[in-house]
Amino acid sequence: MNRTVSSLVVSLLSFASATVVWGHSAVEPAPRGDDWWKQRQQQMNQRVAELGTKSEVIFIGDSITQGWEGEGKEVWAQYYAPRNAINLGIGGDRTQHVLWRLENGNLKGLKPKAAVVMIGTNNSNGEDNTVSQIADGVEAIVKKLRSTLPDTKILLLAIFPRGENPNPQRGKVLQVNQIIAKLADQKSVFSLDLGPLMVDSEGLIPRNLMPDFLHLSPAGYQLWAEALEPKLAEVLGGSAVKAAAKADLTGAWTFTTPGPDGQPVSFPMELQQSGSTLTGRFSRGGDRWLNLENGKVNGSEFSFTVKRDRPDGTSMTYKMSGKLNGNELSGKTTTDFDGNEMSNDWTAKRN
Numbered sequence: 001m002n003r004t005v006s007s008l009v010v011s012l013l014s015f016a017s018a019t020v021v022w023g024h025s026a027v028e029p030a031p032r033g034d035d036w037w038k039q040r041q042q043q044m045n046q047r048v049a050e051l052g053t054k055s056e057v058i059f060i061g062d063s064i065t066q067g068w069e070g071e072g073k074e075v076w077a078q079y080y081a082p083r084n085a086i087n088l089g090i091g092g093d094r095t096q097h098v099l100w101r102l103e104n105g106n107l108k109g110l111k112p113k114a115a116v117v118m119i120g121t122n123n124s125n126g127e128d129n130t131v132s133q134i135a136d137g138v139e140a141i142v143k144k145l146r147s148t149l150p151d152t153k154i155l156l157l158a159i160f161p162r163g164e165n166p167n168p169q170r171g172k173v174l175q176v177n178q179i180i181a182k183l184a185d186q187k188s189v190f191s192l193d194l195g196p197l198m199v200d201s202e203g204l205i206p207r208n209l210m211p212d213f214l215h216l217s218p219a220g221y222q223l224w225a226e227a228l229e230p231k232l233a234e235v236l237g238g239s240a241v242k243a244a245a246k247a248d249l250t251g252a253w254t255f256t257t258p259g260p261d262g263q264p265v266s267f268p269m270e271l272q273q274s275g276s277t278l279t280g281r282f283s284r285g286g287d288r289w290l291n292l293e294n295g296k297v298n299g300s301e302f303s304f305t306v307k308r309d310r311p312d313g314t315s316m317t318y319k320m321s322g323k324l325n326g327n328e329l330s331g332k333t334t335t336d337f338d339g340n341e342m343s344n345d346w347t348a349k350r351n
Contacts, residue, residue, distance in 0.1 A: 026129045026137030029100035032092075040090050045105035047086055056083040056236055057114045060098060060106075060141070062122055064160065064215060065089025072221030074299050079225045079241045086110075094122045094129075095137025102144050111152070114235045115145055116228065118157035120180075121214075124172050131172055135179040142183050153235045155228070156183060158193035164213045166203045190235070194227050208275040218298045219276045249273045249302060249324060255282065257333065257346040269348060278302055300324045322346075 031038075048055075057080065059065050066089035068076045076085070088106050090097070098119050120138055123129040129137070138156075145154055158177035161170050177193060184191035198220070199205055205213045209220040216224065226243050233240035249271045259265035271280035271292075278295030295304035303321040310316060322331020329348040334341060 024129065024133045024136070026095045026123055026133045027099070027140045028096055029103055030096045031100045032097055037090060041101060044088055045108070048106060048108060048110060051084050051086060052109045053111045054084045055086050055110055055112050057116065057232065058086045058088055058110065058112045059116045061089040061118045062093040063089065063091030064121070065118060066091050067215055068221065071216060071218050074218065075221045075225045079229065083236065092122060093119070095119055095134065095141060098141055099144060102141070102148065107148050110149065112149065113237070114153050114155055114232060115149065116155045116157065117141060118159060120159045120176055121162060121173065124169055124176070131175045131179070134176045138180045139183055142189060146188060154189045155231060155235065156180060156189055156191050158191070158195050161195050161198055161205060162214045164205050190231060192228065192231060194224060197223055197227055208277055217276055249278060249297065252351040253329065253348040254351060255346065255348045258344055273297055278304055282306060
């Protein structure tokens, strides 16, 4: 074998070796074939074209980021809509899908002051990608943002924990977070780990923050926004958004609703709020009470059900919803009475 052929063989072997070590799915930009995915990609590109340089901040990620348009929409309206923020999150995306999107319109014409990035949890499923491969994918995204948007500050979030209890996948995500934290130079890239806020003292993820132990509730998005705000405001160079006053329904109330003859009837009601969970009871006179069930709070709005036994041995379920305004509640009750839906308005005042 002559020297030229030998050198060529060595070069090919070296390239092949490098491909084995470095070439993997997490860093290879790839679109997804789903029609809904293509449609959302187009919709995001349209949003990008509409706002252009008016957008101060962009959010990049998967379903957890896309959820700002669902469970997090009220928080988004308070914190990010005034900043012309753009949501570049698509459910199910992995690092390779984000890389493709960033190369195909998601960044065109933008000059945001900040990019909030959290991605990688979908790469951590099973044996899809190793810890180092996921970290490579996140690093590739950071490099893409730095090259395309050199004046944009990157707020790189650690991947949120997942699964109610400590588990191997959480451990995998934690190892990724330890690696990508080193991408921060505290000048253009800043690392933030909000994960500890998502678990309790026993390492469990509270259901009121993540109902399915992966995706956030309104309370979870509120927590995210409040924790991110100091650094985001610093990067944007403006005043921090003040957290909205949290609804607190805990206390004793006087509940008033129309009676059978149309005249108002009042009786005591006790409520206890814990995060987004609402419990309590209604007085039926004396020592008799009806307990609230399925109580939920979302911002200033709430809902619950109450069951009442009837003399014939059956029961009626009252679906109740309302809104808090200062020290007053106003709402509506609906119930099925012998096949007919009945509805009444009600009010309550704090004692």
